[in-house]
Amino acid sequence: MQKLLIIGYVWPEPNSSAAGTRMMTLIKLFLERGWQLRFASPAQRGGHEVDLAALGVASDEIALNNISFDHYVADYSPDMVLFDRFMMEEQFGWRVEQCCPSALRVLDTEDLHFLRDARHRALKRGRSVEAGDYCSDMAKREVAAIFRSDLTLMISSVECELLTSQFSVPPSLLLYSPFMLPPPRPLEALPAFEQRRHFISIGNFRHAPNWDAVLQLKQKVWPLIRRQLPEAELHIYGAYPPKKATELHQPKQGFLVKGWAEDAQQVVSDSRVLLAPLRFGAGQKGKLVEAMQCGTPSVTTSVGAEAMASLEGWPGAVCDDWQDFADAAVALYRGEGWQQSRLRGRALLSDRYDAQQLGDALMAKVTELAASIEQHRQSNFIGLMLRHHHHKSTQYMAQWIEAKNRQS
Structure with a gap:
């Protein structure tokens, strides 16, 4: 052996x-x-x-x-x-x-x-x-x-x-x-659009690109989304949240810092759109692959999507301008292109991650x-x-x- x-x-x-x-x-x-x-x-x-x-x-x-x-x-x-x-x-x-x-x-x-x-x-x-x-x-x-x-x-x-x-x-x-990655669950076995609620962001808080992304959500992206969806909520999950992260928790603004997720796939599967406004980083992003596995469209940046898919073939949207990012997130949340994004995610999983x-x-x-x-x-x-x-x-x-x- x-x-x-x-x-x-x-x-x-x-x-x-x-x-x-x-x-x-x-x-x-x-x-x-x-x-x-x-x-x-x-x-x-x-x-x-x-x-x-x-x-x-x-x-x-x-x-x-x-x-x-x-x-x-x-x-x-x-x-x-x-x-x-x-x-x-x-x-x-x-x-x-x-x-x-x-x-x-x-x-x-x-x-x-x-x-x-x-x-x-x-x-x-x-x-x-x-x-x-x-x-x-x-x-x-x-x-x-x-x-x-x-x-x-x-x-x-x-x-x-x-x-x-x-x-x-x-x-x-x-x-x-x-x-x-093993073959994902059939989309039919995952929660449908009507069963899902909220936006989600997930990532280990000890990883500097993830913490920066949380700050971009808080300061730049989420206010733009809430103007269009005043009742929407963003649930932020991640291991090892520091005090500076939990202090961002503001339920009245729909900005909820949840911290550790016992079952990450479950919370992503229950969400309607995943947000990953990454401004720097490297490699491939596990949170974005996980969103594909869960049939959850994602909005990210060119850094986030790097080496994972073409911009046109992304299962959601790729935007480096925060207003465009927010608009794309709102459109997906309302159902525009939501199902097509899920199908693109399935194609990527099959083609690149077998x-x-x-x-x-x-x-x-x-x-x-x-x-x-x-x-x-x-x-x-x-x-x-x-x-x-x-x-x-x-x-x-x-x-x-x-x-x-x-x-x-």
């Missing part, structure tokens, strides 16, 4: 974030294909993490800058190690290479952190992203981790293109691997790499060079920190 070790940046919380859902999809895929799994993370448990033991997956807490991980990974001797985001490759990549040199080292970016960061910084400066914005320290770290890995899973085709064109990353190091097809492609790539791993690594000289210099410096720093911790 082949063995996979996943090193998680956080413990998977599928009800809190798209990243948690993505991680659980990967875990279930490898389980279904007969692999043995262990999940390890240096993060604190948040209280909403999934019960991995119930799935037959062992989970372990690991320490940063500690030789105990070397013994741990050597004892398990995985065939493949999956790093959840580039920070985990930075911390543990050199240890995996030293202790298990034949194991495949695969990076799952979730999305490109440096792209989201560049867009955020440009937004704060009131301008569009320029080529120079990508040359940040975060970009250097993340792209270096991609070069050092045997394979990187990319959720966005736009980000694949950015890496190959801007940073000359060889396509052989990347695999386009978006959300892998779990069987995407899962087969990932497993085929893993099998291909395992059979030619030395040749694959030798052809990636930049990766060899970066591994040599990074791993040496990281190793000595980690050993220094470990020695210092023993003395304290």
